[in-house]
Amino acid sequence: MPELPEVEVVCRGLIPHLVSRTIRSVQYSGLPLRHPFPVETAQAELTGKTVTSVSRRARYVLIQVESHILVCHLGMTGNLGIFDRNAAKRKHDHIFFELDNGIELRFHDPRRFGSIQLFCHTAAEQLEKTIFSSLGPEPFDSAFTAGYLQKLARGKKGAVKNFIMDNRVVTGIGNIYANETLFLAGIHPKKQVGTLTSPQWQRLHEAILTTLHWAISCGGSTISDFLNASGEGGYFQANFKIYGKEGKPCPLCGKTIEKMVIGGRSSFYCKTCQK
DNA sequence: CAAGTTACCTGACGGC
């Protein structure tokens, strides 16, 4: 479900509900997630503690609770939502953080590809050395430039689409936004990444920033199940130009949009507008 | 080392 815009939207939505609130209790369904959730440690370390900040790194939501930090990943279908503590528990609700004002942060994830891990904030470097160690720059970081991409791509033979979806190259671009940015930049998704020209890297870099900012401002994309922290969908999907549009006319030239599988993922493109 | 494939899981959907 969540690429960078969706995670950013969730994160911004959580801030006013969580920051400065104290955790009263922690509960866990016990069903396995992508990584084990250390429920007993969480209960011992977080109960009675106050949330100090909520932020995002790559596709992780980081909830800092005094000396500890919850590292949340939404996987494909994960959701971090704010509920009244008396609201009925739903199937696939897995982790519950009861707060001091009667509301509850709930982690809901049907496919259980997501996870919540707990780190000691005083060992923040441990976080950098483990789960963040292989992450490339954030798209909005000044280190992320067209030149950076071109240099990193030199000599590589894979498809440009796989390259920009690689978290070691740049974080947060998944299948939807890879499709959309390549269309906006006029670049074929299967083009060998080492062969892009400087102008193409400039266009692609700009397309990535434009698309991600626009999607965030639309509250993300809701295809089937993405919801923000307040349970509302996004509407960037109304602005999709290429993703999921197989058989429809290209919005630029009118030719039929095609679909192919690249790296196991559905890829949509206009063979006239993307070279 | 780079690039391609598979597994992890549930649910929705189309075809029969």
Added chain:
DNA sequence: TGCCGTCAGGTAACTT
């Protein structure tokens, strides 16, 4: 009505 195959926004451990 239900059974089956296919597909879905991500990631990492495999294999080639």
